[in-house]
Amino acid sequence: MRGRLSGLGGFVTYTMAVLILLFVLAPLVVVVALSFSEAAFAVFPPVGFTFSWYETVLNDPEFQHSFLVSTLLALAAALTAFALGMPAAYALDRWRVPGGGAIEAMLLSPLILPILITGLALLQFMSMMRMMEASVNLFIGHVLITLPYLIRTITASLKQVDRSLEEAALTLGASPFTVFWRVTVPQILPGIAAGCLFAFMISFDDFPISFWLADVETMPLPIYLHSLMERVFDPSVAATSSLMIVTGVLAVLALEKLVGLRKAMGV
Amino acid sequence: MTANPTDLALSGLTKSFGGTLAVDNVTLRISAGEMVALLGPSGCGKTTTLRMVAGLVQPTSGDVLIDGYRVTHIPVHRRNIGMLFQNYALFPHLTVAQNVAFGLQMRRVSRAEVASRVTTALRLVQLDPFAERLPSALSGGQQQRVALARAIVIEPSLLLLDEPLGALDKSLREAMQGEIRAIQKRLGITAVMVTHDQEEAMTMADRIVVMRGGVLEQVGTPEEVYSHPANRFVAGFLGASNFLRGSALGREGGEVVMRLDGGGLARVRAGAGPGGPLIAIRPEAVRLQPASAEAPVENGIPGTVEQVRYRGQSTHIHLRLDDGESFLAYLSNGDEAVPRQGFRPGDRMLASWSSASATMIADA
Ligand SMILES: Nc1ncnc2c1ncn2[C@@H]1O[C@H](COP(=O)(O)OP(=O)(O)OP(=O)(O)O)[C@@H](O)[C@H]1O
Numbered sequence: 260m261r262g263r264l265s266g267l268g269g270f271v272t273y274t275m276a277v278l279i280l281l282f283v284l285a286p287l288v289v290v291v292a293l294s295f296s297e298a299a300f301a302v303f304p305p306v307g308f309t310f311s312w313y314e315t316v317l318n319d320p321e322f323q324h325s326f327l328v329s330t331l332l333a334l335a336a337a338l339t340a341f342a343l344g345m346p347a348a349y350a351l352d353r354w355r356v357p358g359g360g361a362i363e364a365m366l367l368s369p370l371i372l373p374i375l376i377t378g379l380a381l382l383q384f385m386s387m388m389r390m391m392e393a394s395v396n397l398f399i400g401h402v403l404i405t406l407p408y409l410i411r412t413i414t415a416s417l418k419q420v421d422r423s424l425e426e427a428a429l430t431l432g433a434s435p436f437t438v439f440w441r442v443t444v445p446q447i448l449p450g451i452a453a454g455c456l457f458a459f460m461i462s463f464d465d466f467p468i469s470f471w472l473a474d475v476e477t478m479p480l481p482i483y484l485h486s487l488m489e490r491v492f493d494p495s496v497a498a499t500s501s502l503m504i505v506t507g508v509l510a511v512l513a514l515e516k517l518v519g520l521r522k523a524m525g526v
Numbered sequence: 527m528t529a530n531p532t533d534l535a536l537s538g539l540t541k542s543f544g545g546t547l548a549v550d551n552v553t554l555r556i557s558a559g560e561m562v563a564l565l566g567p568s569g570c571g572k573t574t575t576l577r578m579v580a581g582l583v584q585p586t587s588g589d590v591l592i593d594g595y596r597v598t599h600i601p602v603h604r605r606n607i608g609m610l611f612q613n614y615a616l617f618p619h620l621t622v623a624q625n626v627a628f629g630l631q632m633r634r635v636s637r638a639e640v641a642s643r644v645t646t647a648l649r650l651v652q653l654d655p656f657a658e659r660l661p662s663a664l665s666g667g668q669q670q671r672v673a674l675a676r677a678i679v680i681e682p683s684l685l686l687l688d689e690p691l692g693a694l695d696k697s698l699r700e701a702m703q704g705e706i707r708a709i710q711k712r713l714g715i716t717a718v719m720v721t722h723d724q725e726e727a728m729t730m731a732d733r734i735v736v737m738r739g740g741v742l743e744q745v746g747t748p749e750e751v752y753s754h755p756a757n758r759f760v761a762g763f764l765g766a767s768n769f770l771r772g773s774a775l776g777r778e779g780g781e782v783v784m785r786l787d788g789g790g791l792a793r794v795r796a797g798a799g800p801g802g803p804l805i806a807i808r809p810e811a812v813r814l815q816p817a818s819a820e821a822p823v824e825n826g827i828p829g830t831v832e833q834v835r836y837r838g839q840s841t842h843i844h845l846r847l848d849d850g851e852s853f854l855a856y857l858s859n860g861d862e863a864v865p866r867q868g869f870r871p872g873d874r875m876l877a878s879w880s881s882a883s884a885t886m887i888a889d890a
């Protein structure tokens with residue numbers, strides 16, 4: 260925070276901020292509150308207080324499976340997207356790649372195209388290719404939709420890198436490869452971390468891709484949650500949702516601890 | 527820490543950026559241990575020239591030779607060059623000591639030797655107490671001294687400086703000029719500096735290279751370039767100068783007699799300057815006296831006072847000549863013999879100078 264706003268402008272700004280926050284958080288608060296309700300049906304306001312729904316959910320092998328699938332999938336997708344996005348962003352930003360603009364637009368296109376349609380197209384393609392392994396298909400789909408986030412954040416960080424630092428390192432005898440690792444990467448690290456976090460959350464949260472590509476044996480959490488809601492009406496659904504929220508919050512806190520979130524978001 | 531004296535030669539060095547010539551056929555020889563300043567207005571190609579020497583820019587044609595070896599196609603990181611940047615370019619994530627150690631680590635110098643050489647270098651720039659700080663916790667002047675230590679600790683063949691002091695305030699800049707120059711001399715490093723500050727070039731460099739539009743206009747010691755500018759551009763760029771147009775009438779006892787277009791005669795020592803239709807006279811060489819109605823004198827021209835500006839050490843008097851040209855005189859405020867009082871706008875004055883202080887130059 261670089262300074263506090265004051266006067267009428269400040270009052271309006273802070274009030275707006277609080278209202279927006281309420282608007283965003285209120286539904287989440289309802290869900291979390293319900294997850295502690297003693298009532299056998301998800302009704303608001305909650306009745307009493309219990310951890311028993313969490314107990315039920317955490318002991319449910321289906322939940323355990325889905326949680327594991329989602330976590331592994333999100334980690335794998337984020338890391339792979341990083342491994343692919345880093346060189347792509349570097350090349351697009353630093354080298355004169357023929358058709359670079361078109362390549363960049365293509366890599367970023369999953370951001371613009373309706374994800375549901377992307378998922379459907381993937382499904383059609385994969386069944387045409389006789390790719391039957393859901394875990395592999397999910398992995399490919401999730402890399403596809405998380406890649407743009409990494410390319411975006413890394414490109415943005417690369418543009419902010421002070422080029423004279425790289426030049427100084429070159430004059431000091433560092434090879435271009437060493438310059439990249441010892442000078443460029445430390446400067447874009449917050450951007451990389453932010454990109455990986457986005458990618459993790461996008462994948463962990465994804466419904467429209469997984470909707471097409473998942474099967475009963477490999478069911479990510481959002482799909483499981485959806486199926487749960489079709490057959491269960493007790494607050495265990497709310498508890499499952501709350502656990503997803505907690506995972507997101509933990510990821511954000513971990514990033515804050517590692518590189519500082521403000522820096523990572525470029526604020 | 528001493529450098530092996532290295533000489534540098536640029537041979538027909540040319541760089542064009544998409545058709546526009548940034549540097550045009552620059553040929554220059556810089557001897558070992560010499561400090562040369564590239565001086566010129568913005569966009570004249572100083573930085574591009576320096577970066578070609580460093581290897582950061584690939585020349586369109588021509589060559590860079592270090593100690594007689596052609597290094598034109600050797601990449602930057604194998605040229606053994608120390609470079610100072612205007613924005614210091616210190617690695618923000620490394621401490622002062624780690625910054626200075628960087629180049630040595632790249633050379634796979636042993637840990638113990640790195641430590642001792644870093645300490646020596648930091649002591650040289652008087653920053654040894656700051657070794658463990660991050661660059662962001664240092665002032666601009668201190669940061670540039672760290673950059674200097676980082677550049678010289680690798681015992682570079684060449685020290686290249688691109689407006690190294692441009693971001694500092696005047697007094698600090700002057701102190702740093704002295705410091706950099708002293709270290710460069712002490713280590714005997716061949717150095718090329720880029721600046722658009724003529725005072726900086728004159729105080730720091732053994733020789734000045736004046737550039738314009740990618741071309742070398744003049745190369746010489748500060749004295750030569752200042753006292754005997756090759757042309758109107760150089761004379762005007764290094765300090766102020768008055769220009770009078772005339773035509774040579776003939777020679778008389780080692781002097782060229784010229785008829786000034788504005789009236790009167792002027793005598794210029796033959797061989798002073800490259801010759802040409804212009805006489806250049808430095809404002810500090812001009813004397814003023816009230817104009818009398820007599821016939822035009824030699825080495826003098828009448829004019830009307832337009833402005834009187836007190837500048838501390840000197841007073842600047844702006845005259846308007848009868849043909850509409852302006853003429854500038856600096857009167858030293860320390861010199862009791864020079865009258866300073868009594869100049870008022872509108873006064874008629876005779877500006878005069880000695881033959882020895884005039885130079886004949888080209889109108890370019
Ligand atoms: N990478 C580049 N691409 C295109 N044109 C360039 C590039 N670098 C420099 N130029 C052009 O080349 C010319 C010389 O630039 P250069 O930076 O060498 O000037 P300079 O003398 O250092 O000027 P300044 O005093 O402003 O730093 C300028 O016209 C500039 O616009």
Ligand SMILES: [Mg+2]
Pocket residue numbers: 572573574720
């Ligand atoms: Mg420049």
